[in-house]
Amino acid sequence: MPAEVSRTIIRLDGVEKHFGAVRALDGVDFAVAEGECIGLVGHNGAGKSTLMHMIAGTLSLSGGRITVGDTVEDSYSILRAQQRGIRCVFQELSLCPNLSVAENTRVSHAALRGFGWRHRAATLISAKLDEIFPGHDISASDIVSDLSIGRRQMVEIARAFTVTDEPLDLVILDEPTSSLDAQTAGQLLAFVRRFVTGGKSCILISHILGEVLGNTDRIVVMRDGKVVVTDAAKSFNRIRLVAAMGSVEPRQKAAAAAAIVRTTSLERVRARPERQTDGEELVAREGEIIGLAGLAGHGQTDLLLAIYRAAERRRPGISVTAPVALVAGDRQSDGIFPQWSIAANIGIRSLNRLRSGLLISPRREADLAQDWQKKIKIRTPDMTNNILSLSGGNQQKALFARALGSDAKIVLMDDPMRGVDIGTKLEVYDLVREEAQKGRTFLWYTTETDELDNCDHVYVFHNGRIVANLARSELTEERIIHSSFSEAG
Numbered sequence: 171m172p173a174e175v176s177r178t179i180i181r182l183d184g185v186e187k188h189f190g191a192v193r194a195l196d197g198v199d200f201a202v203a204e205g206e207c208i209g210l211v212g213h214n215g216a217g218k219s220t221l222m223h224m225i226a227g228t229l230s231l232s233g234g235r236i237t238v239g240d241t242v243e244d245s246y247s248i249l250r251a252q253q254r255g256i257r258c259v260f261q262e263l264s265l266c267p268n269l270s271v272a273e274n275t276r277v278s279h280a281a282l283r284g285f286g287w288r289h290r291a292a293t294l295i296s297a298k299l300d301e302i303f304p305g306h307d308i309s310a311s312d313i314v315s316d317l318s319i320g321r322r323q324m325v326e327i328a329r330a331f332t333v334t335d336e337p338l339d340l341v342i343l344d345e346p347t348s349s350l351d352a353q354t355a356g357q358l359l360a361f362v363r364r365f366v367t368g369g370k371s372c373i374l375i376s377h378i379l380g381e382v383l384g385n386t387d388r389i390v391v392m393r394d395g396k397v398v399v400t401d402a403a404k405s406f407n408r409i410r411l412v413a414a415m416g417s418v419e420p421r422q423k424a425a426a427a428a429a430i431v432r433t434t435s436l437e438r439v440r441a442r443p444e445r446q447t448d449g450e451e452l453v454a455r456e457g458e459i460i461g462l463a464g465l466a467g468h469g470q471t472d473l474l475l476a477i478y479r480a481a482e483r484r485r486p487g488i489s490v491t492a493p494v495a496l497v498a499g500d501r502q503s504d505g506i507f508p509q510w511s512i513a514a515n516i517g518i519r520s521l522n523r524l525r526s527g528l529l530i531s532p533r534r535e536a537d538l539a540q541d542w543q544k545k546i547k548i549r550t551p552d553m554t555n556n557i558l559s560l561s562g563g564n565q566q567k568a569l570f571a572r573a574l575g576s577d578a579k580i581v582l583m584d585d586p587m588r589g590v591d592i593g594t595k596l597e598v599y600d601l602v603r604e605e606a607q608k609g610r611t612f613l614w615y616t617t618e619t620d621e622l623d624n625c626d627h628v629y630v631f632h633n634g635r636i637v638a639n640l641a642r643s644e645l646t647e648e649r650i651i652h653s654s655f656s657e658a659g
């Protein structure tokens with residue numbers, strides 16, 4: 171990026187944001203130049219999303235100053251940001267579920283009105299989906315609630331890049347690849363490079379450090395509400411980046427390689443996907459960590475949910491022999507109870523243990539919550555705060571605590587590490603392996619190939635069927651991708 175000649179799109183000076191006692195932003199200076207892609211990284215709760223809310227105008231400042239172009243903005247707002255060509259794709263998706271993809275496009279473009287607006291909206295969004303995600307199978311007439319979370323994320327991203335009568339200079343992408351499989355994420359990152367090469371700007375927030383190192387021009391590291399390091403992306407490697415975030419150096423490969431001794435072959439789950447016709451089944455035993463892999467939306471989540479339901483009520487083709495807990499991947503729609511405290515959200519799966527007589531003991535609930543707050547570092551001053559006061563990654567940690575803190579012998583994980591920072595991820599991997607050693611069974615769907623290193627063996631899915639069963643020694647990215655495109659017999 172030729173910094174001296176580039177126009178500054180937006181500048182923040184000494185920006186503060188307080189939520190009660192929490193200083194989410196504590197004097198942040200930050201600027202975006204024309205034609206650059208900035209990578210923004212930091213631990214869960216570091217303040218990344220809050221900073222993006224400032225730039226997108228969705229939250230007001232507690233202190234400091236915002237300048238867009240040459241204008242100091244005194245009453246900056248979401249409307250003003252849009253007029254100045256600034257858009258944001260937030261972590262929590264904002265599409266209206268009961269509307270179609272085209273109708274959702276109309277919602278963010280007032281210019282799409284009058285006769286034939288529906289057709290114009292459909293053409294606009296379809297063209298952008300084709301440009302960013304060639305080969306996608308989303309129709310403009312699809313109703314959003316019928317789409318998988320990954321496809322919803324694709325629509326939300328494509329919509330942010332559509333242009334009618336308002337300018338478009340800067341797009342903020344807050345963990346945009348969290349629900350996308352590796353191939354779709356690659357399409358998006360390639361598009362982002364084309365976008366910035368064309369003179370536009372992007373801010374990319376991601377916990378997948380390879381994405382940031384490989385696709386951005388400049389990296390900004392946040393820690394506890396402050397910007398602690400800003401430098402050219404090429405001056406970082408993984409070790410420097412992880413150190414700047416204040417986390418430990420990744421060691422999962424070595425740890426995962428540690429021999430896992432199985433003492434029993436007690437079968438816990440046996441499940442055949444509905445569309446499986448060749449007799450192949452998923453089998454999970456006591457103390458095993460079983461991976462589910464393949465392109466997103468190819469039946470992995472469906473099978474986990476079927477197993478979850480089978481624990482309640484018999485289903486053909488599935489046998490489950492012990493209590494089950496689920497860590498949902500889509501925390502917005504089936505994970506958290508938004509009206510409840512963090513502690514209540516964690517305790518809900520352990521009510522029997524928390525009961526004192528007929529009532530839930532607040533003391534026991536608080537103890538359980540505190541114990542897990544320490545174990546996986548849920549960043550909050552008070553576990554009785556509402557769950558929505560947590561950053562996205564910390565909400566995800568609370569869902570982990572709910573499942574691991576329960577008495578379930580079988581834990582189903584539906585791509586649960588999305589949005590969890592690298593330091594915590596490694597601790598959770600250790601925890602999962604420890605729990606497996608003690609006899610728990612894990613079924614773990616993940617879109618991050620690295621995570622499969624923690625598994626004893628991995629079932630690869632394609633078109634709703636198991637197409638390969640790979641032992642840990644056979645696991646390579648190429649092998650998984652190759653299997654992902656093959657057909658079951």
Ligand SMILES: Nc1ncnc2c1ncn2[C@@H]1O[C@H](COP(=O)(O)OP(=O)(O)OP(=O)(O)O)[C@@H](O)[C@H]1O
Pocket residue numbers: 189192193194212213214215216217218219220221549550558559560561562563564589591
């Ligand atoms: N509405 C709110 N009420 C109270 N506290 C909040 C609210 N929103 C954010 N916070 C707090 O502000 C801090 C920064 O949160 P933020 O969401 O910006 O973090 P983040 O870096 O985006 O984290 P993650 O990687 O988990 O998404 C956290 O301590 C969070 O709990």
